[in-house]
Amino acid sequence: MKQIIKKGSFFTLMFLLLGCLSLYAADNDLITRQITINLEKAGTLPNRIASSRKYKITNLKIIGEINGTDLKMIRDMAGRTAESNSTDGKLSVLDLSEAKIVEGGDYYYNDNYSNNNYYTSNDVIGSYAFYCCSGLTSLTLPAGFTEIGSFAFQGCSGLTSLTLPAGITKIGENAFSGCSGLTSLTLPAGITRIGDSAFSGCSGLTSLTLPAGITSIDYAAFFGCSGLTSLTLPAGITKIGSFAFQGCSGLTSLALPAGITKIGENAFYGCSGLTSLTLPAGITKIGENAFYGCSGLTSLTLPAGITSIGSYAFRGCSGLTSIYVYAEKVPKIGRDEFTGVDAKKCTLYVPMGTCDDYLISDFGNYFENIVEFDATGIDKTTTSTDVEEVGRYSVNGQRLSAPTKGLNIVKYSDGSVKKVAVR
Known part of the structure; x- marks a missing residue:
């Protein structure tokens, strides 16, 4: 009896094992080597x-011409029908x-x-290709x-x-x-425009090379690219659109070329890692929420030509300790412009002879x-942690622990020395 049970158990075990192997083989019966197909006529794939x-x-x-019928087949093979349903x-x-x-050919x-x-x-x-x-x-x-259409690769999360x-x-x-899944991408020369939300949600992108000739970074172009740590924009760009870099929390360095005149609303919203930023002198307007939540910024310099700063533009920039404004005419600012900036810790530096103008303006509500x-x-603007005040003295050479009414001699980390009148 025991012998019969043992034999029965053995055959049962073998049956189950062979069944599992059969299923495993069926699931893994994939053709993994490259298959090359030379199409003599489009639409025959x-x-x-x-x-x-x-x-x-x-x-x-695939070698040869392909049309919509072929692309439809390719989509099918890549896991999606023409109606975007899943396939095997x-x-x-x-x-x-x-x-x-x-x-x-057919629609794809x-x-x-x-x-x-x-x-x-x-x-x-x-x-939608x-x-x-x-x-x-x-x-x-x-x-x-010559052209990549709208939504052409949207949702290709596995593409590395x-x-x-x-x-x-x-x-x-x-x-x-x-x-x-994309970690790096080089855009070839000749591209003049990056469309709205073109790279939004590319959270794995750490490196991106943009070619010369691009004139505009459009709406939400890099929205949510949290892995991007450094980006150099080529000369010729005149506009940074709204939400362009919102949520790029990994961005620590960004060089903006000369020629940019406007930074759109929410352009750098939530870029909490940003510690160094060069702003060109030609910027005249900063949009609402442009640098909202950029808590890593410690020093900010606004150019002489700045005329307008939108509401909430620097709200939540809690790390700021110094702001240099080169505009002799007080710029117009919106509501809650500097809410969250420590009024006691942060010093506002303004051009000689303009202290009273800034004091009685809306700036006086924050500093x-x-x-x-x-x-x-x-005639340049720099937002950077590279240049800091390292020493302050009276005209008699006495070391000062804080800005003191009268003429102060200020030394900076780059070796420069300036006379500052404190009222």
Whole structure:
């Protein structure tokens, strides 16, 4: 009897084991080597891959012309139908470096909300082309195309590697929104515009190279890019749009080129890690909430041409200890402009002969210490922790522990010495 039980147990165990292995093999029967398909005619990709195999391919290279029918198939293989429903597709690596996008064929995407169908155009990565294909990890795009459409890569959260070829001139709105897996991206020369929310939510992006020729950073372009630590903007940019860098809490350094005249509302809202910022002299207006919550800033310098500072622009900048204003005419400021700045700890420095003007203006509501300084010949703006006051003396050489009424001699960490009149 025991012998029979043992034999029965053995066969049961073998049956279960073989069953598990069979299921494991079925689930892992993937084609992992690169499959290269040379299309002699656009629209024929569905004819080249058997329906039983299209969800097994993980690495695909296509040579030749592709149209909407082919792109629809590619989306299917990458886990999303044209209606953005999930599939069993496992395509993660796609090489289109020797492909060419042409018009024609079926629609590749249908917008359920507007019921609009999207078709391919010559040399364009169209709107929603790879929308929500979160399984893609690497994508090499074809040469020769000029435009990336709106929402083209939105939601491609698995994408860690993307090569953009030369010749692109425009990146549409939300083009890379939600690509949280991207860690670095180089934009080729020739791009003149980055659309609204183009990189919003790219929280993994730590490095980004922007080419010369860009004239505007549009609305919410880098909203929520919390991993971005340093960004250099090229010359020629004249405007930083609203919400452009909101939530970029990892940003510690940002160089703004000459020529910028306006910083939009909420542009740097919540950039709590920002400690160094260079503002060009041409800025005349700072929008509402522009630097709200930038608690890491310790020193701020406003340019001579500044005429308007929006409400809440520096609210919550609790780390500020000194603010230098080079404008001889008191700028117009909004409500709660400096709420959260320590009135006792932070000193407001203003041009010689303007102390009373600033004292009786709205600035006087926020600062107890308003000190005049020699702003003659100064025509640049720097918000930085690099230059700090290191010593203060009376005209007789006596060391002063705080600003004292009369003429003070102030030494700074960069070696400069200035005479400051304190009233």
